Amino acid sequence: MGGVEVHALRGVDLKVEPGEFIAILGPSGSGKSTLFHVVGGLTPPTSGIVRIEGQDLAGMTERQRTELRRHAVGFVFQKFNLLPTLTASENIEIARDIAGNHQPLSHYFKEVVKVLGLSNRLDHKPYALSGGEQQRVAIARAIVNHPRILLADEPTGNLDTANSELVLNTLKQLNEEFGQTVLMITHNPEAAEFVSKRRIEMRDGLVTHDDY
Ligand SMILES: Nc1ncnc2c1ncn2[C@@H]1O[C@H](COP(=O)(O)OP(=O)(O)O)[C@@H](O)[C@H]1O
Ligand SMILES: [Mg+2]
Numbered sequence: 001m002g003g004v005e006v007h008a009l010r011g012v013d014l015k016v017e018p019g020e021f022i023a024i025l026g027p028s029g030s031g032k033s034t035l036f037h038v039v040g041g042l043t044p045p046t047s048g049i050v051r052i053e054g055q056d057l058a059g060m061t062e063r064q065r066t067e068l069r070r071h072a073v074g075f076v077f078q079k080f081n082l083l084p085t086l087t088a089s090e091n092i093e094i095a096r097d098i099a100g101n102h103q104p105l106s107h108y109f110k111e112v113v114k115v116l117g118l119s120n121r122l123d124h125k126p127y128a129l130s131g132g133e134q135q136r137v138a139i140a141r142a143i144v145n146h147p148r149i150l151l152a153d154e155p156t157g158n159l160d161t162a163n164s165e166l167v168l169n170t171l172k173q174l175n176e177e178f179g180q181t182v183l184m185i186t187h188n189p190e191a192a193e194f195v196s197k198r199r200i201e202m203r204d205g206l207v208t209h210d211d212y
Contacts, residue, residue, distance in 0.1 A: 007205055008031045008034035008205055009031045009034055009035060009038065009045070009205045010031075010204065010205035010206055011048075011205075011206060012031070012035060012048075012202075012205070012206065012207050013207065014035075014200070014207060014210070015212070016149075016181065016183065017181075018148070018179075018181050019175070019179045019180075019181055020181055020182075020198060021171075021172070021175040021181075021182045021184070021195055021196045021197065021198070022182070022183045022184070022196060022198050022199075022200055023184050023185075023186055023191070023192030023193075023195060023196035023198070023199045023200070024183060024184065024185045024186070024199075024200045024201075024202060025185075025186060025187070025189065025192055025199065025200070025201050025202070026201055026202035026203055026208075027203065030202040030203050030204060030205065031202055031204075031205040031206075032153070032185045032202055033153055033185070034205075035202070036075070036151045036153055036183070036185065038050055039052075039073070039149075039151065039183070040069060040073045040075060040151055041057050041060075041065040041068050041069055041073070042069070044057070044058065052068060052072055052073070052149070053072070053148070070098065070099040070100075070145060071099060071145055071146075071147065072147055072148050072149060073147050073148075073149045073150075073151060074142035074143050074145070074147035074149070074150045074151065075142055075151050075152075075153070076135070076138050076139055076142045076150065076151070076152040076153065076155045077138070077153050077154075077155075078153060078154040078155065078157035078158055079158065080126070080131075080134040080135050080137070080138045080158075081138065082126040082134055082137060082138060082141075083126075084125065084126050084127065085125070086125065087122065087123050087124060087125055088118065088121055088122045088123070088124055088125075088126070088129065088133075088137045088140075089122040089123065091126070091137055091141055092122075092137065092140050092141045092144050094141075095141045095142075095144050095145060096144055096145060099145045101144075101145055105144075106146075108146070108178065109140075109143075109144055111178075112140060112143060112174065112178070113140060115170060115173050115174070115177075116136040116137075116139060116140055116170055117136065117166070118133070118136055118137060118140060121133055121137070130163065131158055131159050131160070131163055132159055132160075132162070132163025132164075132166050132167060135155060135156075135158075135159060135163070135167050136166065136167065136170060138155075139152075139155070139167070139170060139171070139174075143174065143180065148181060149181045149182075149183070150171075150174070150180055150181065150182045150183070151183050152171060152182065152183070152184040152185065153185045154185050154186060154187065155167055155171070155184065155186075156168060156186065156188070156191060157186075157187070164188075164191065168191055168194055168195050171184060171195055172194070172195045175195075182195075184196070197211070198210070198211045198212060199211050
């Protein structure tokens with residue numbers, strides 16, 4: 001940053017089992033988002049190893065990493081990042097197109113849309129949706145290609161209490177009913193407690209607490 005080296009992560013050692021729901025807490029600047037970028041193959045670490053399902057990301061070609069992001073890992077951000085000119089279903093569909101997924105929508109996905117309470121909202125554009133609905137569309141988009149891992153970076157950061165509860169319930173249900181592995185960053189200890197048995201705390205680029 002301006003010629004100054006910033007160590008966003010400084011020796012994080014973390015192992016996540018399939019089907020876990022992990023809540024990550026920590027002050028702003030502690031390296032939480034960077035951890036997600038590294039885990040999702042968006043940012044290569046300057047040192048250390050990241051393995052997804054036993055596969056070392058550094059050993060992959062750029063193309064393989066892109067495939068990984070399209071199929072193995074789904075992202076949900078604090079900002080919903082929906083395309084404003086597309087309807088909810090088109091926003092979801094475009095993620096399938098990009099991944100080259102031309103299969104009919106699966107039973108699983110239809111179930112998830114029901115769980116998300118979006119069945120009657122699919123033809124609306126983002127401006128006609130509440131914040132909570134937009135975030136649930138973003139979750140549907142993140143999981144439509146069946147990622148094994150869902151990374152949610154402060155998914156309730158822009159939501160009021162009622163909408164936060166809806167989104168947290170959705171993530172919890174995805175994990176409990178469909179076995180989705182979820183890692184969620186949050187500022188809210190109550191939210192962490194509600195969704196997850198395993199809480200991780202970060203500070204200054206280090207994991208300072210892990211229930212594992
Ligand atoms: N692209 C970047 N260039 C330089 N510094 C960065 C960059 N991204 C993040 N940082 C720095 O790395 C540290 C960790 O940031 P981040 O992972 O965003 O933390 P958190 O998500 O916990 O708030 C912070 O000091 C931040 O300023
Ligand atoms: Mg962050």
